[in-house]
Amino acid sequence: MTVHVVNRRRTTVAASHPGALIADVTSRGPEPWVRFSPFYPHGGIPVPYSPGVESASVEGIWQALKVFRGTGIDVGKLGVTSMKGLKHTVRKHGEVVGHRTGVEGSELLAYEQARRRIYLPSYRWVLENKLADLVGELREASAERDIVLLDYTTNGEVENLSKPLSHAALLRTHLTGEWPWAL
Template sequence: MPVHVVSKRRGSAWLTKNHPDALVLDVTSKGPSPWVRLSPFYPHGDIPVPFTPNTTGASVEGIWQALKVFEHADVDPTKLHVTTMTGLKRTVRRHGPVQGHRTGLEGTTLLQYEDARRRIYLPTYRWVLETRAATEIATLRDLTAEQEVVLLDYTTNGDVTDLRTPLSHAALVAQHLRSETGFVEQPDHDRHGQGR
C-alpha cells in the first residue's frame, strides 16, 4: 500500500478529503510515542558523530547542528548532549551566514550544504533508523502492507539535491520503507558541492 508524506500544516479536513482511509502518523518531535522516535530531534543517545572517532551525540539534529559552522561561530559540541528536543537550532540571526559543516569536531574541511546532507545528515539518520528505531520501522513495514499510511512532517522535501527547503525526515522514512537498500545514497567522496 502507498506511503504518503504530507505537511502537518494541511490540517485534518484536507487529510480527510484526500486520504479518507489512511492511517495518519505524526512523526515530528511533537508526535506521539512511539512515532516521535523517528524525529531527528529524538534523543536516542550514543549516535556516532561522522568524522569524529569515539564521539557520540544524543540526536541526529544535535549532531547536524554541532558540526555547523557560521561566520561568527565554529562547531558547538554542547549540541551533542542536548536531550530535551529543544534548544538545538543554531541560527544565522545569531551567528551570521552559514559557512558549511565541518568534517568532524576537529576537521579541517568544510562541506557545502548538499555534500553535508550526503556525508553527515543522511548516514547519521539512516544509522538511527536501522538501529535505534528498527522496531518502529518494522512496525511501519507491517502497517503499510495492510493499509495506506500518511506520515506527517513540517516539510515534504525528500530530494537531497533540492536545497531550497530542509529535508523532510518523513520523506526519508517513506523512501526507506519503499526500498530494500534504504534511502541513503552512499557518500561520493569525489563530489564537492544551511536547514538540512
C-alpha cells in the same frame, strides 16, 4: 499500499487518506512516532568523522557541526536531550559557511555535501539501529493500508537546497526500499 508524506499543518489529511495509518513523525508528534524526529534524544548516535564521539540526536549532530562565519562548531549540541535549544540561527550567528567533517575535522562541507555525508548517514543509522522495530511495524502496516507520514516540510530531494529536507521523506524512502544514497 502507498506511503505518503504530507505537511503536518494540512487540515484535510484524514479525509484525503481514509483508512490510512497517520503517523506524526515530528518533534510534536505522539509516542511512538515522535521517535522518528531528528530531534529525538535516542543517545549513542555516532558522529560522522568523529571516532568515539556520540550524540543524543541527529539534529544535535547537524547543529553541532554547523560553522558560521566567525564561529566554530558547538559540541555542546551533541548532548542536548530536551529536543529544545538545538537550532543555531543565521539571525543570531550570521552566515553559515559549511559543516565541519567531524568534531576534529578541518574540511568544511557545502550544504548539499553536508546533507549527503553527515545528515543522511546519521538519520539512516538511527532508523537501522534505534528504530528498527518501529520501521518494521510501519512496513507491516503498509502491506495492508496506506501510511501517511506527517512532517513540517515535504522536500525529499537532497539536492533541492531551497527547502529544508524532510526526514519523513527520508523515512518513506527507507520504508519502501528506495534509499538511494550510499553510506
